[in-house]
Every structure is written in structure tokens, then in C-alpha cells.
Amino acid sequence: MKRSQRRIVMLAMLGILVTGALVGVATAWPLYQAHRQGLETITLVSASAQADSLEHLLARYRDVARQFTSRTQIRLYLERYARQAVERDALVAFTTPRLVDAMLQSSDLVGLVRLGPGGHPLVTIGRTPEPLPGPTLAAAASTGSTQLVQQEEGMLLEVAAPILSRDSQRIGTDVLYFSPQAMAGVLADASRFGEGARQWLLGTPDATLLAVDSQGVVTLAEAGERLAAGQGEVQAGGPAGLTREGGWWGDTVMVHAPLATPGWGLLVKIPARSFYGMVFHELLWPVVMVLVLMTLGAFATVRTISPLLSRITDQAGRLSRSVNFDPLTGLPNRNYLNQRLAVALEVAEEADGELAVLFLDLDHFKDINDSLGHPLGDRLLQAVGQRLFRVVRDMDALGRLGGDEFLLVMEHLHEPADAGRVAQKLIDALLQPFDIDQHEIFIGASIGISLYPRDGRSAEELIQHADTAMYGAKALKRNTWKFFTPELGEASRERFAMDTGLRRALDRNELVLHYQPQARVEGNSVFGAEALVRWTTPEGEVIGPGRFIALAEEGGLIHAIGRWVLSEACHQARQWELRGLPLRVSVNLSGLQVVQGDIVGDVRAALHQSGLSPARLELEITEGFVIGHADEGLERLHGLRRLGVELAVDDFGTGYSSLSYLKRLPVQCLKIDQSFIADVPGDPDDETIVAAILSIADRLGLDVIAEGVESAGQLDFLRSLGCPAYQGDYLSPPLTAEQFALRWGGGGLAREA
Ligand code: C2E
Ligand code: MG
Ligand code: MG
Numbered sequence: 001m002k003r004s005q006r007r008i009v010m011l012a013m014l015g016i017l018v019t020g021a022l023v024g025v026a027t028a029w030p031l032y033q034a035h036r037q038g039l040e041t042i043t044l045v046s047a048s049a050q051a052d053s054l055e056h057l058l059a060r061y062r063d064v065a066r067q068f069t070s071r072t073q074i075r076l077y078l079e080r081y082a083r084q085a086v087e088r089d090a091l092v093a094f095t096t097p098r099l100v101d102a103m104l105q106s107s108d109l110v111g112l113v114r115l116g117p118g119g120h121p122l123v124t125i126g127r128t129p130e131p132l133p134g135p136t137l138a139a140a141a142s143t144g145s146t147q148l149v150q151q152e153e154g155m156l157l158e159v160a161a162p163i164l165s166r167d168s169q170r171i172g173t174d175v176l177y178f179s180p181q182a183m184a185g186v187l188a189d190a191s192r193f194g195e196g197a198r199q200w201l202l203g204t205p206d207a208t209l210l211a212v213d214s215q216g217v218v219t220l221a222e223a224g225e226r227l228a229a230g231q232g233e234v235q236a237g238g239p240a241g242l243t244r245e246g247g248w249w250g251d252t253v254m255v256h257a258p259l260a261t262p263g264w265g266l267l268v269k270i271p272a273r274s275f276y277g278m279v280f281h282e283l284l285w286p287v288v289m290v291l292v293l294m295t296l297g298a299f300a301t302v303r304t305i306s307p308l309l310s311r312i313t314d315q316a317g318r319l320s321r322s323v324n325f326d327p328l329t330g331l332p333n334r335n336y337l338n339q340r341l342a343v344a345l346e347v348a349e350e351a352d353g354e355l356a357v358l359f360l361d362l363d364h365f366k367d368i369n370d371s372l373g374h375p376l377g378d379r380l381l382q383a384v385g386q387r388l389f390r391v392v393r394d395m396d397a398l399g400r401l402g403g404d405e406f407l408l409v410m411e412h413l414h415e416p417a418d419a420g421r422v423a424q425k426l427i428d429a430l431l432q433p434f435d436i437d438q439h440e441i442f443i444g445a446s447i448g449i450s451l452y453p454r455d456g457r458s459a460e461e462l463i464q465h466a467d468t469a470m471y472g473a474k475a476l477k478r479n480t481w482k483f484f485t486p487e488l489g490e491a492s493r494e495r496f497a498m499d500t501g502l503r504r505a506l507d508r509n510e511l512v513l514h515y516q517p518q519a520r521v522e523g524n525s526v527f528g529a530e531a532l533v534r535w536t537t538p539e540g541e542v543i544g545p546g547r548f549i550a551l552a553e554e555g556g557l558i559h560a561i562g563r564w565v566l567s568e569a570c571h572q573a574r575q576w577e578l579r580g581l582p583l584r585v586s587v588n589l590s591g592l593q594v595v596q597g598d599i600v601g602d603v604r605a606a607l608h609q610s611g612l613s614p615a616r617l618e619l620e621i622t623e624g625f626v627i628g629h630a631d632e633g634l635e636r637l638h639g640l641r642r643l644g645v646e647l648a649v650d651d652f653g654t655g656y657s658s659l660s661y662l663k664r665l666p667v668q669c670l671k672i673d674q675s676f677i678a679d680v681p682g683d684p685d686d687e688t689i690v691a692a693i694l695s696i697a698d699r700l701g702l703d704v705i706a707e708g709v710e711s712a713g714q715l716d717f718l719r720s721l722g723c724p725a726y727q728g729d730y731l732s733p734p735l736t737a738e739q740f741a742l743r744w745g746g747g748g749l750a751r752e753a
Contacts, residue, residue: 020294051257065161082171111177138173329385332399341459356419358408359466363444363478365404370595423447423481446474447481468492514734518727528584531569562593570610586618600639614644641666674708681717
């Protein structure tokens, strides 16, 4: 996956998770709220129930107190004491045992103080507070006024009740002290809570149940304990409620429920964390499950999306690559180069700058491709592309137009000469041989340069002119570069015109064969004729093959022309034969005909249609083609040989064919190239070469024809070396068929030339 793709997938995943989290929170929040409210309500209800129980207890204690104050005998005695009818000692002696008896009936009651009419203690029994209650309490005490009293030994619950005379005069106060145990018991008795509350409260280990009186003195459920500072402010009275204290979340939750006893309430103090933690705990799993499912969903989505995504991006990438890049070399293609050049032109126009277009064409690439095969040709193009790429600057656009054509756009040119320097660098880069598949391949290049704005203003024009300049360079010599000139443009237009004309030439019967006789050196008897094609244009101009064969090869016309030449030459030879002129005709083959077309079929057809016997046909293949031709080509040569035709190597000596290779070829004849004949006798090198070729042919058992013999001296020299046959202007230049028949027709064959 590429970086951009990874980024998209990450974003998709993040999106899904964030959406999931939002959905999770949006679902969980109301759930949490509902749970929380439910919890608070249950807790409040439970606390109120608890408060009821506590109230129940307090009411019982007040009852006990009332029973004490209403005991008739003791009360009457006190009435008498109030009227000062009885001595205090007598009162105490009378009252104490009776009160002790009564006290024994209530197990929670641990102490008692009976205050007299002035509020002074008269009788004290059991556990009583220190100091003893006095007139203040006596004055305040209404029936059942209840409060907690903190003692050193612990907490006591104080219940005071006024003692009234029969005529409702206040004559004293009973103050009863209960142990807080029973109260603690009630508070601790969680079974009185509803099942839900019990669970909440018991499940909350830090929950504390407190009873609060009007002074904020508090009894813990289990043991007496003062309320921490500040918490006393939670007033005992008021309606039942729940308050959160401290911080955003609240440190503590206070639940308070009022008791009927004035100033009394029940306070439940629970750490918020554990209280609401329950809610979280309940929601944890559902939320975790949601998130897990969400994550799984995200992964599943990503797993489905990412291959899809990479397929799409791959396709897009491939599309843009195929649209803009050459799949073979990876370099920009014609399409991209055109766009790039168009942009570069805009920039140059705006900045009043110059730019150069370099058109590079490999020399002889076709030969290599044809002879070594296309796969190797492709590899060579790749290697060439790499080498060229290393030479150019980053800012320059190098691309392949197709075939063996490369284009370089050089922007921001300082001076035209720079383009020339780069062209030379490109050529130099290709000088070292390429090593491909153990083949050492030498390949050169020709480069044409056009300049903006001098040679053109449009991309099309500049590329075309660079192309023209490249042809100009190629015509000069290989491995060279050339700037475009108007004269080159003219030549190019001619070539174009020629190409168009040549395409029509076949249909219009403008092609004609001339025949050059071939004779034995000894005896000078003519035994054959080489067919050489000519093109007579409608304007009457006769154009030689040197000017149009290469063009025909480039345009693919060579196959049609080649077939025509074969058929025409065979017919002519057959005509001569029928008229008593039995000659062997030699036909030149282009390498392309051998490698690309069905040469064996073509030759067979030509022989068949003309009725010429195969032995009367010789086919010439150039040494240049022979040197590196692929096995497939070799197989076809064998196929031709099997037809019974003869094969000759044309222009022998100009290439570097190895002798062992020559031996494998099914050829019968070597044609010594005319360049070696031109300077003999006289040039020792050429003399040696001619002698060497003759001796090689002799060893290999091959026939030899020397080409381009123009003088008697040359012929004598050849004769002195034992060269068997020759052709050339000395014997006769190429002639039309009629001229040929006129000169050698009838019995002319046996005649000396
Ligand atoms: P080539 O096969 O080596 O043909 C010999 C060339 O040398 C001919 O040129 C011929 O006119 C020329 N010549 C003959 N005698 C002399 C001489 O004494 N002195 C000099 N200086 N030249 C002489 P031409 O006809 O212009 O053909 C040139 C080449 O074109 C041929 O070279 C051959 O390779 C090619 N060619 C000609 N006809 C055909 C054809 O039908 N098919 C193909 N594929 N190639 C052809
Ligand atoms: Mg020839
Ligand atoms: Mg030749």
C-alpha cells in the first residue's frame, strides 16, 4: 500500500472509531443518566424507610419517658414535694427504688435523672452525663424532646419529659438516657431497606449511616462518631434529599431523610466514587462491548476497503502511467512530453526565454532488433533510457516517443550551445557498449535540435523540426548531432513527398528493374544478372535504390516492393530463358524481408508463377544482416536453400562476420564489396583484403563475385588472384531488360564482351 492509501485507510478507521465513540457516548449518556437517577431514587426511598425505623425507635423511647412521668405514686410524691409537704430525702428514698424497678423493664434505658420543680436533679440512677442536666433543660423540655449527648464513655441518647401535676402544673422533669446500641441496631439493620437499596448500600463499603440531631452531633451506625467539620451543616431537618459535595464529580454524596422528631434526620454519607462507580460498573460492559464491536467493524471495513482502495488507486495509477508513461522504459511518453512541452512553451513565452527540443534516434537499432530479437531490443531500449536519464538535469524532461526515438525538452536555456553540449553528452553516454544477455552491443545515436523561438513556436513544430534535424545528423554520419536549419526542412519535405510518392509507385507501375550482367573472369562469359530496382517518378526522374530502399524499410513498404522485385525478376529471367538466354538472376533482399515477412512463401510463389527453376535464382543478403541475425532468420535462409535457390552474401568485407559463423550459413557465394575493388591494384590493404576473401572462400568452398569492376587493371588484378567472377561498369552498367537482351540476347551469351 502506498503512503496516500495508508493515510486514507487510517482516516477511515479513525472516522469509524470516532463515529463509534460518539454513538457509544450518545447511547451511554442517557443510559447513565437513567441509571443514576434510579440509584438516587432507590437510595432516597431506602433512607426514608430507614429514617422511619429510627423514628419508630425514638417514639418508643418517648413512650417510655411518658410512662415514667405518669407513674401516679411517684408523681403524687413529687407533687407533695413541690408543695413542700415532703422532705427531699424522703422523696429520694421513696422514689429511687420505684424508678429502678421501672427502669429494669426497658433494656435500652441505662440511666435516669429526675429533676425537681426548679430543675435541680433530685434522683440520679445508672449512667448519667457529667455534668448533670439542670434548669435549662428542664425549662426547655417538652414531652419527648430528644437529643444525643456525647460522653467520655460514649454516646447517650437523652429523652426528656416534663412531669405534670394533676392540675397540669409542671412539677419536674424526667431525663432518660438510652444506650445508642438499639439505634445503631436499627441503622445497621439493612434488611429494613428495600432489596435494591440494600444492595447499593452494602455494595458500597464506604457508605456510612449517620443519625443527626439538631446540634449536628452524629451517631455512626456502628459506633459513636462526630461528624467531620462542615458536614454538620447538612441540616437534619428539611425534606428528604440528596446533595453532592465537593468537586465537579462530587466527592461525597449526602442522602438525608428527616425524622418526625424535630431536629432529627438520617444522613447517609457515601463517597461519590463508589456510589456512582456502581453505575459505571453496570454500564462498563455494554459500553466496552459497543467499542469492541465498533473496532471489529472498523477493522472489517478497513480490510474490505483497503484492497478495494488499492485496486482503485492501482488502476488510477496504471491509467495515469499508461496515459503518461512508457511502460517499457518508465520514461514519460509522447503524450506527457507534448503536455510538458506545451507548459514549458508557455513559461518560456512569458519569461521571454529560450528552450531546446532534442530528438534522439538510435543508429541501427532496427538491425539489432531484427537480428537479435525483440525481447533483447526491449532490454536495450530500457538500458539506453537509463543511461540517458542519468545525463539530463532534473528539470529537463526526457521521454520516449516510441520505437528507438527519445525526446528531451531543455528549459531555461542560457544559450543554444548548451543544447549542443547536452546532445554530445547524450551521445557520449551511449558510447560504452551495452552488455545485454551476454551480447556486447554497440549502439550510437543521432540527435536533432530545434530551438524556441527560432525554429518554431508550437510543440508540434519544434518536435517535427528536431526530428528533421535528426535525419540531417544521421545523413552526415552516425553518432552526431545537428541543429535544425531551413535547408534541412526542405530535405525533410522532400523525404515526405518521396514517401508518399513511393506508396503510389507500385500501383502506378513506376518501379523498374535494371540488370547488371555478371561474368566469369576467365573467358568473360556472362552467366547471370543482378536485378537492381529503379523508380521513375511521374516527372521522369529516375531514383536509385540508395535513395528509397531505406525509406521503404522505415515505412514497411519494403515487403510489397520486395515481392514485386522477386516476381518481376523471376518473370524476366523466365522470358529470357524462353528466348534462349538462360541466365541466373540475382535479387537483393532486405533484412526485413527475411525476418519479418514470409520470404520462403514469397520466393516459392514467384518461382511458381513465373515457372523459373530455382537454380536460376540467387538471393543476396547483406553481410550486415548476416552478422547478427537471429536463429529464426537462419532457419528461413535454410528454408530458402531447401527451395533450391542459391544464396549470396552481398557487400562482403564491410562487416565483421566471423568465419565460423559464415560456415553455418547456407550460402554459396560471397560478393566482394566494390569499396575493396575501387583502389586495386595499388592499395596494399585492399589488395590483402581481396586476397584474403578469395582464400577464405576457397577454403570454405564458396563462389566469389567481385563487384564494381570499372577497369581492365582491376580485372587483371582479380584474375591474377584467381577470382572466379565479377560485375561492374567495365563489363556493363545496369541495363534495362530490353537493352540487356539486345546486347546479350540470342547467341550473344557465348560472345566475348
Ligand atoms: P548492391 O547490391 O551492392 O548493388 C550494386 C550497386 O553497385 C548498384 O547500385 C550498382 O548500380 C552499382 N554498381 C555496379 N557496377 C558498378 C561500378 O562499376 N562502379 C560503381 N561505382 N557502382 C557500380 P544501385 O543499383 O544503386 O543499388 C544500390 C544498392 O541498393 C544495392 O547494392 C542493393 O544493396 C540495393 N538494391 C538495389 N536493388 C534492390 C532491390 O530490389 N531490393 C533491395 N532490397 N535492395 C536493392
Ligand atoms: Mg547486390
Ligand atoms: Mg553489393
